[in-house]
Amino acid sequence: MSSETIAAKPESPAKLTFSVAAPPHVHCGRTTPQIMFYLLLALLPAAIMAVCNYGLPALRVMALSVAVALLAEWACVALIKRDNMRSYPHAALMGMYLAFLLPAAAPWWLVIIGAAATITLGKYVFGGLGNNPLCPPLVGWAILMVSWPLLMSPNAMQVAQNFADPLIRLKYFGAEYAARLPLADLFMGRQIGGLGATQILGVLIGAAFVLGSRVITWTIPLGYIVGVLVAAMLLPGAAGEGHGPLLHLLGGSTLFGAFFLSVEVGCSPIRTGPRLVYGFCTGVLVILIRVLGIYPDGVPFALLLANLITPFFDLIRPKPFGLRKTGA
């Protein structure tokens, strides 16, 4: 080839600026805000049912709880000067979870204290999202429950509704009497309890959504439900004839705890084996507290106890690749 054909060099190509970063150069697409939004979306059916069953007071509690949670999130992040920890969708989610556990007729100051405690004492005191050893809304709930037990008792508060409380019936009138409640009522949220947690149909629709979109995995809910059913069937006095153990599943915040509270990040175990064990223990604890303890609804306390044991469940783990002694 002669030099003439090479001399005519092509025009200098435009210098482009490329993104340079460490690999991988692809991502699964699931981000933290997206997970929180999906969970919030999943709460919508139950929230709508709550407003149908309890009216405007339920909406009031939910709105106030979320608003205070968002404010507390902003305040905590500003105080500790860690902007990258801020997660408003998660704060809104925690506000909604707390609201779901409160009676619809809860006084406004109770909701404010609860939501503020959820974010500050349940989340930021420990270091923000992911570092919470306890489920934040349950921390807020527990503070309220122990400080103002009467105001937190839906039975005392919900005088405007005609609903029955399956768990009060169970505790004070026995399993046989409790079993006479029609299941359809429980299903459609016509039961006394936390305003959102008792909207069973809504909770199940939301659960189907988060399970289907793989925001949560089936391991903890499965262990939990099995634990509840096994303990309800084996513990004397837990379940009556008829739809015995099912009462425990559909009454109170059992299913809400199964699909939403027990799977909260930071306070639930990580690997599959520990998750199954954790779920099972939580389910058993729920029944134990309900039948043998003093609180009608054992779910929040059972979850808090299980959260405390989470680090020990997490110790059930395989040896890393390379440390297992395999045969040559």
Add this chain to the structure above:
Amino acid sequence: MKKISFSLACPGVESLVPAPLPSESGEEFRIPVAGLEVSLKKKAEVVENGLVGACPDKRFECAHSPVTGVVTDVQPGYVAIAPQALESDIPPVQPMDLGALSGQELIDAVKQLGVSLHDIGGRADIVVINALNPEPGICFSRTLLEEHAAEINAGIFLLKRINWIKQISAVLPEGAKADFPEDVRLAYLKPVYPNSRPALVAFAATRRELPANVAVISIHTLWRLGRVALTGLPLTETIISCAGKNWLVKAGTTMRQLLRHAGIEAANGDRVALGGLMRGTAVPDIDQPIPLYAYALSHVPAGSFAPVAEHPCINCGACVRHCPSRLMPNFLGRNAEFSRFEATRDLHVNLCMDCGLCSYFCPARRPMLQYMRLSKKELAAAGKDMINLPMADQ
């Protein structure tokens, strides 16, 4: 927001496609010489297969010119050569008889010819051929096994002449057929990432986790070894997977040229990586040449994925559930973030097989793989010796 498939099986991929030479579009050949000793000056004359960059350093392989021509430019990263007839009378490069050599002599000779066998050093009893496609989207495994058995078997023949290697095994994708010699022990793996990682390939071949006496060689390296074995001449071309095709690329081709041939229009803010989507090295300048040890050129348009960010770990555990090394990347990442490298050592960061799945699944978009690599580098610099993973030449 598109999820990628981790399948390493590529049905219906065609044979090697020769990429057009730079000279066909009037451009010069840019021979990559990073890390090499270049004694050529402008206007120097080079014969085809002539030495362009010498490799006294054990780490790098020498570079040679694919064409007869004249040096037009010498840059830190490349030597530009324009093909033309020579005025002086340089004799053609004679082929080397590699079959007459053995052991370390053979490894050194092959490196002089442009193929580095990394550390198939004295400690490897068993060499495992990794015939899986290295990363999702890369598809040369079947083509090489079925249509280039000559190079593959020539490479195996040379490996056998390294006298401390007692056994050669090969790990093939399930369902693949290969024409290996009788004494090559075969094992099969599901063609799904991260099964192509050398640690998992070594396990498939030996049923031992991280055996110390095993070296893994990729089928890409074996092809290059076979190519110099067959010709006895220096390596002047390589195989690059780009845009779903397997290109036979001559040394001297720039990334911009290959992207153009592949029909990829790179725009501002895009990511171009030498290598695959999971482990490739992002490049800032696509006018640099493609090195011969590279096996792929990937392109990710700007805005395809949420960017990596400085978010704290939310302890969701997605990384732990996907880690093939069964480590706890969440703790490893957090310790590395705060420079607690001793803690990462206690958490066995040295066992990380560098697959990148932790980063891929992290919802907080933390640079997980980078944290792992940083920890390993810092520990190595501090003299904390790591367990030797099977040689990762990919």
